[in-house]
Amino acid sequence: MHILFLTDNFPPEGNAPATRTYEHAREWVKLGHKVTIITGAPNFPEGKVFDGYKNRWYSKSELDGIEVRRVKTYITANEGFAKRILDFMSFMVTSFFAGIFVKKPDVIVGTSPQFFTAVSAWALSAIRFKPFVFELRDIWPASITAVGAMGRSLPIRILEKIEVFLYWRADKIISVTHSFKKELIERGVDGNKIDVVLNGVDLSKYEPAPKKDEGFAEQYDLTDKFVVGYVGTHGLAHSLDKIVEAAELLVDLNDVRILFAGGGAAKAEVEALVKEKGLSNVTLIPRQQKELMPKLWSLCDISLISLKDTELFKTVIPSKIFESMGMGLPMIMTSPIGEATTILTESHSGIIVKPESPEDVARVIRELYQDRTRLDKLATSSAKAAQIYDRKQLAESMLNKMLEIK
Known part of the structure; x- marks a missing residue:
């Protein structure tokens, strides 16, 4: 054909x-x-x-x-x-x-x-x-x-x-x-x-990383850091200003970094907010070539997925869910309850947080940072779920x- x-x-x-x-x-x-x-x-x-x-x-x-x-x-x-x-x-x-x-x-x-x-x-x-x-x-x-x-x-x-x-x-x-x-x-x-x-997800290219990519980690000062990453398009649909607010609530955790990697319509707003708040715990990485994405994902200990609190987004499934699974990453999803949250719930691969709630996002990040056993269980479930997709x-x-x- x-x-x-x-x-x-x-x-x-x-x-x-x-x-x-x-x-x-x-x-x-x-x-x-x-x-x-x-x-x-x-x-x-x-x-x-x-x-x-x-x-x-x-x-x-x-x-x-x-x-x-x-x-x-x-x-x-x-x-x-x-x-x-x-x-x-x-x-x-x-x-x-x-x-x-x-x-x-x-x-x-x-x-x-x-x-x-x-x-x-x-x-x-x-x-x-x-x-x-x-x-x-x-x-x-x-x-x-x-x-x-x-x-x-x-x-x-x-x-x-x-x-x-x-x-x-x-x-x-x-x-x-x-x-x-x-x-x-x-x-x-x-x-x-x-x-x-x-x-x-292309499982021939995405798999759990045994360690963070040394080149990226050194370039962005993320060696030995606990990284929570938003990786992908920075769009109007993603309420990334709320993620910046969550980062502000975590400044007391010295080795925790909130990572924004990618580009898009909301990128400038994120950069401006980080500068305005003077946040040293936020790392900004520009859009990378597709073949480098597994190395970029390797920096993350948690994948962060965010959508606006809008009725339509109950029907959306962000593709970064599947790349996160391919990398064996636990996820925090701040999104309306819908098809995407059901995937995380049924696969036991992440935690669902009320959309546009920086306080709740910060709380869950803090909990997982302190409870590595729970974090590891979510990671194992995430990698297992990747086989379905x-x-x-x-x-x-x-x-x-x-x-x-x-």
Whole structure:
């Protein structure tokens, strides 16, 4: 089967959509299928083209047997509604024209979070008479209003109509959470065409680290420190200001460090708050290349996962859960009770804390710092749970769902 896959994020970008798409496509190629990716120049989340790349109208390359075709887009940082929409729409147009020239695809996939990529995939499927698969990674545009970026204005209502159109026209919807499937069914979408393939972790690259990476530890003065790490995109959805407040409550623990690693729309706010409060127990690390992530994770004794106290985020499963499991890290999750918290509870791999509660976060960090036996039990359970979310198995599951409609 020839899979034409449209995504606006792909390696060397290291965010969740890029990682999932690459790791799935790599496994599909190993299983004997052809995969063509259409994407843009890597620039997420800072909106700056990565070294070694240019924002060209068209280029072609290969990565682990995957054919990668990059197209020109309007590039902006991951902030600001109007500019981001221009970014998304530009990729919709250029990816559509690039897709016309891909020879003999059997199925066309468009992935969210934003759905303009899926619009392009649907249009290509319509003119080429091929099945259209919508990989649903987020309920968008509801996530825009959930973080307070916009109210339910006319543009949002228009986007909602496009969203519903895509659900109805898709031959298959691959949802990354059971909650998304449930919501779509409640909105009248045929549940028989919705399958769930959760996110996962590449267990060939992620495993419990026997010690902290010496290079990173020395560079950031984290040798022999007890590190609680927030690793990943610093977005408006993550209430990272509350994590900074929690760090302020832990300044008396001399060898405890709160680590923020990554980039995104809220990165500047975090840096400003840390400077304003004069916190010496907070370590800030910029976004790292994807291949360095296991070494970066090795710095952590606890993985910290944070989401805003918003109804929509009951349905979200942060991908860093699975990387944390791959590394055998215990987790502290400050999030609304929902599908993600259920994963931690059932696997006994972490502790759930009331969202946007710095006092509770600080209290649990203090408790685990003092109770290493409990910490070790959580770590053991976390590593064991990783086997359930092996990316190789999940890639095969998604492939089988697509083969059903070929």
